[in-house]
Amino acid sequence: xxxxxxxxxxxxxxxxxxxxxxxxxxxxxxxxxxxxxxxxxxxxxxxxxxxxxxxxxxxxxxxxxxxxxxxxxxxxxxxxxxxxxxxxxxxxxxxxxxxxxxxxxxxxxxxxxxxxxxxxxxxxxxxxxxxxxxxxxxxxxxxxxxxxxxxxxxxxxxxxxxxxxxxxxxxxxxxxxxxxxxxxxxxxxxxxx
Numbered sequence: 001x002x003x004x005x006x007x008x009x010x011x012x013x014x015x016x017x018x019x020x021x022x023x024x025x026x027x028x029x030x031x032x033x034x035x036x037x038x039x040x041x042x043x044x045x046x047x048x049x050x051x052x053x054x055x056x057x058x059x060x061x062x063x064x065x066x067x068x069x070x071x072x073x074x075x076x077x078x079x080x081x082x083x084x085x086x087x088x089x090x091x092x093x094x095x096x097x098x099x100x101x102x103x104x105x106x107x108x109x110x111x112x113x114x115x116x117x118x119x120x121x122x123x124x125x126x127x128x129x130x131x132x133x134x135x136x137x138x139x140x141x142x143x144x145x146x147x148x149x150x151x152x153x154x155x156x157x158x159x160x161x162x163x164x165x166x167x168x169x170x171x172x173x174x175x176x177x178x179x180x181x182x183x184x185x186x187x188x189x190x191x192x193x
Contacts, residue, residue, distance in 0.1 A: 030103055047129065101118055123172035130151070
């Protein structure tokens with residue numbers, strides 16, 4: 001029950017944002033270019049390979065030496081990998097127009113089961129990666145969980161700041177990444193905190 005409330009709140013935000021807020025947000029950043037250079041730098045931290053490659057290498061180095069380090073590496077790797085596969089499948093299913101299509105052609109919404117970068121806005125892949133990695137990190141280093149949440153949120157917001165996504169896209173990505181990391185943690189650690 002504790003986890004249903006945040007999921008429900010996130011889904012409600014996604015719907016309300018889609019209906020009332022998404023266009024305004026991206027048009028604002030498109031016109032003002034507020035903090036554009038900053039967001040361009042931060043958004044790079046949402047790339048999956050930044051987390052996949054080191055976690056896999058750590059797994060290889062410690063797989064026979066330290067079980068806990070091996071499990072933590074697998075937690076990060078599988079959280080990012082599984083959420084990455086899921087987000088790419090969802091992008092094809094939903095096929096939401098990216099903000100650039102709104103700017104150039106006035107297109108907004110979904111074009112179900114359509115391939116291509118211009119139709120891959122929902123959910124945000126960078127947000128999914130950031131939240132899957134940083135939720136995994138918060139299981140490894142719980143003392144810094146608020147810092148990890150803030151970092152993941154900043155990476156997600158950067159996607160709106162660079163006008164690559166709508167706010168509802170980043171919340172959907174955050175939800176997907178978080179839920180995936182929680183499920184992977186539960187599987188690897190059998191519900192232990």
